[in-house]
Amino acid sequence: VGTADMYYSYNFNHPHTADYTPLRNFDSQHNQFSFALAELALSKPPTSDDRVGFRLDLDYGPTAAWVHGAEPGGLTIFQNIQQGYVSYLAPTAKGSLQFDFGKFVTQHGAEVIETKDNWNYSRSLLFALAIPYYHMGVRASYAPNDKVTLAAALVNGWNNVVENNTGKTVGAQVLVQRRVVVPIVVRERRVIPLLGKRRSDRRGLHIGGLDTAR
Numbered sequence: 001v002g003t004a005d006m007y008y009s010y011n012f013n014h015p016h017t018a019d020y021t022p023l024r025n026f027d028s029q030h031n032q033f034s035f036a037l038a039e040l041a042l043s044k045p046p047t048s049d050d051r052v053g054f055r056l057d058l059d060y061g062p063t064a065a066w067v068h069g070a071e072p073g074g075l076t077i078f079q080n081i082q083q084g085y086v087s088y089l090a091p092t093a094k095g096s097l098q099f100d101f102g103k104f105v106t107q108h109g110a111e112v113i114e115t116k117d118n119w120n121y122s123r124s125l126l127f128a129l130a131i132p133y134y135h136m137g138v139r140a141s142y143a144p145n146d147k148v149t150l151a152a153a154l155v156n157g158w159n160n161v162v163e164n165n166t167g168k169t170v171g172a173q174v175l176v177q178r179r180v181v182v183p184i185v186v187r188e189r190r191v192i193p194l195l196g197k198r199r200s201d202r203r204g205l206h207i208g209g210l211d212t213a214r
Contacts, residue, residue: 005039098141099138
């Protein structure tokens, strides 16, 4: 799967930094057409018939350099590999257990690096400054059913393929998927003559217990 990300941005505050808007993440260029990211993602998910898989995301552009700006191993080697890991689907009596080893994006936060998968084009300061972009290590995920997934990871730390200390970081995650059915009822009452009188006209929308009729 391939994607290309380009944008035009104009800051009406006319920043003193000329062509750069402070406190922006991947869309920081002011009053210019900009190229942000080109990505090619290759993957082979593991299955019960072939239990070994892989994922490789190749990136190019200023976004890739920004993501790896704090990498102890430097930009030259790692900035063009956003993700690169091998997967193994272990045989289990119930559910599915998968192990991934390599470099993978973080599970933290609600925003992502790729604009096409993000809620907004811009990113929050929490995404830019408060959470990591990626990890290097091993992670495991176990799904006993289609509603619950348990995950754990042992990694070098935040944004470091090359280790820069003697410690390791441990992460855990619980994902619960729930289907919510929201009833929507459109209701209408028409004016009907009745013995020379008229009944009131009432229309409204009923959503999951919230009556908006008036």
